[in-house]
Amino acid sequence: MKIACTGRSRALGARIAEHLEAGLLETNLSRFPDGEIYLRTGPLDETTVVVGSLLSSDSLVELLLLIDACHRSEVLLVIPYLGYARQDREFRQGEPVSARAMAQALSHGVSQVVTVNVHKESVLSHFTVPASQVNLAPEVGDFIAGLGLENPLILAPDTGAAPFATGVASRGGWECDHLEKTRLSGEEVRVEPRKGGPWRGDVVLVDDIISTGATLAAAARMLRAQGAKGVHAVCVHGLFAGTALTLLHSAGISQIAASDTIEGPNSLYSAAGPIARALSR
Numbered sequence: 001m002k003i004a005c006t007g008r009s010r011a012l013g014a015r016i017a018e019h020l021e022a023g024l025l026e027t028n029l030s031r032f033p034d035g036e037i038y039l040r041t042g043p044l045d046e047t048t049v050v051v052g053s054l055l056s057s058d059s060l061v062e063l064l065l066l067i068d069a070c071h072r073s074e075v076l077l078v079i080p081y082l083g084y085a086r087q088d089r090e091f092r093q094g095e096p097v098s099a100r101a102m103a104q105a106l107s108h109g110v111s112q113v114v115t116v117n118v119h120k121e122s123v124l125s126h127f128t129v130p131a132s133q134v135n136l137a138p139e140v141g142d143f144i145a146g147l148g149l150e151n152p153l154i155l156a157p158d159t160g161a162a163p164f165a166t167g168v169a170s171r172g173g174w175e176c177d178h179l180e181k182t183r184l185s186g187e188e189v190r191v192e193p194r195k196g197g198p199w200r201g202d203v204v205l206v207d208d209i210i211s212t213g214a215t216l217a218a219a220a221r222m223l224r225a226q227g228a229k230g231v232h233a234v235c236v237h238g239l240f241a242g243t244a245l246t247l248l249h250s251a252g253i254s255q256i257a258a259s260d261t262i263e264g265p266n267s268l269y270s271a272a273g274p275i276a277r278a279l280s281r
């Protein structure tokens with residue numbers, strides 16, 4: 001077995017290889033003069049684990065090319081961050097179900113798909129091969145335990161993230177709650193004051209995705225106004241679009257952590273262990 005990674009998932013791919021005691025497939029990537037992507041791999045084994053997050057149009061093309069280049073082996077596909085999953089239905093007539101379009105395109109030539117905390121589980125049914133997800137709630141719990149906070153409140157910013165927060169909190173036996181969020185636009189949200197009243201200690205906001213940061217910034221401002229001692233944020237997929245990090249810091253969030261499903265300076269814990277275990281099953 002060899003692990004093949006796209007350019008944006010190299011660190012995670014190397015960690016998965018380490019867990020599986022597998023080698024890395026040499027992959028050279030360049031561009032044709034017109035901008036098209038060219039890649040070439042080294043010699044294949046019988047099985048290839050292709051690891052690549054879907055973060056942009058280029059990363060989709062890179063994944064499709066890498067899967068095709070590995071067609072002489074059995075290909076297991078790991079999509080650590082499955083972009084386009086939030087458009088999981090036709091909200092308005094004429095829109096695509098983008099999650100379905102991506103899932104179908106990425107099912108060709110692979111025998112199995114593993115992803116991480118997909119926005120909605122129903123998205124997995126769009127793959128035409130067996131697809132599963134791993135849940136990083138235990139890893140988030142372990143990361144929070146390492147912060148050494150005294151009796152933190154684990155708080156989801158909306159009802160959708162409440163089950164995830166429950167899983168995180170159970171790791172440390174911490175108290176858990178969720179807020180009510182109304183999305184006003186892509187970059188604006190309103191968060192209701194916490195029904196359980198002020199929390200004077202440390203609060204850790206947990207969510208699957210941080211994109212613009214608007215959700216957690218609104219939650220943090222409300223918590224600080226209610227007298228929270230410290231507000232921290234841990235997500236699975238740290239997209240940090242535009243000025244998200246500045247927005248989060250200026251809302252009073254001291255620590256912002258994400259996994260390595262999207263690699264960056266805030267990737268402070270890894271999805272490699274759970275992914276490797278899912279591949280071994």
Ligand code: R5P
Pocket residue numbers: 157160161186187189207208209210211212213214215216
């Ligand atoms: C929404 O349902 C998700 O769970 C996240 O809360 C959302 O994607 C975060 O987006 P943003 O950081 O732009 O508020």
